Amino acid sequence: MNYKTRYHSPLGLYLLTSDGVSLTGCYLENQKYFPDIAAFEEKDLPIFEQTKNWLDAYFSGEKPEIMELSFAPEGSEFRHKVWQILCEIPAGQTTTYGEIARKLGIRSGQAIGGAVGHNPISVIIPCHRVLGAGGSLTGYAGGLSAKRYLLALEGVDLPEQLNLF
Template identity: 50%
Template sequence: MKPTKLYKIDYNSPLGLMRLLADDNALIGSYFKGQAYFEHGYEELEFRQEMNASLTLAVDWLDAYFAGEMAEQPLLAPRGTPFQLKVWQALQTIPTGQTVTYGQLAQQLQCRSARAIGGAVGKNPLSLFIPCHRVVGKGGLLTGYAGGLDKKIWLLNHEANLTSH
């Protein structure tokens, strides 16, 4: 089997620089520079600093998202434990402009621990594409975001404006 090539680019978002990672088939990482777990699990791998089809789709999607428009999302291939993958899958069902609590996610996934859900949410390797910013604390409290609480607030306000039109 031929080894997969890995690609990376930097993307200038309204919230600062982001790093996008992809393999030959899918987007595998999307991080705000300096966020917790930045490129976690990919530190030792070699990436080409060039575009590929997945990164082109990712950039088009981000451009549209920040402009308040829709675009085709690239295929996503996050790497994590089976539990993390289950949580990240659930995050993708949260509609734009809406939020859920860690407790609601725990209940939905039949997990006894909202804290375990929070741990998986915090390690999401695909910021924005898997919308972990839509998860809030009990009573709507804005808690934790690997990219920074200021970014979470901005994203939630941006999405609220998109859905209020």
């Protein structure tokens, strides 16, 4: 069985999903790749309470540890490798699609972009910390204004032309 609940954030409403034990999704409402919520039953679960506490801390400016939460995103082995690298990017720091590709020993930043874009646990698995070549602000399933907000919240110094809310 799959379960859901909602979380109100400064960016809007998030849908949290779970398999009953682990977090399987954290989606900003109306983002790309938003799941069919009819497939989920509304339920209070300990993982939802833990995730909401984590998100409360994060949105209040703290830097909670990712590993405090149990999560189990669905995806290919390749996507899991990319998501693991995302989890290693410290709050307040960024990397590029190309750098992740180099870490994995591949040439295609586009393949990395596909894996990053399909991250089902946004914010917690920090896909917003990945920038394009030269630090360009590109791609975010929740929208570029959300990406700018999250990076600014973490203290990332964006160039003036990118720091437009």
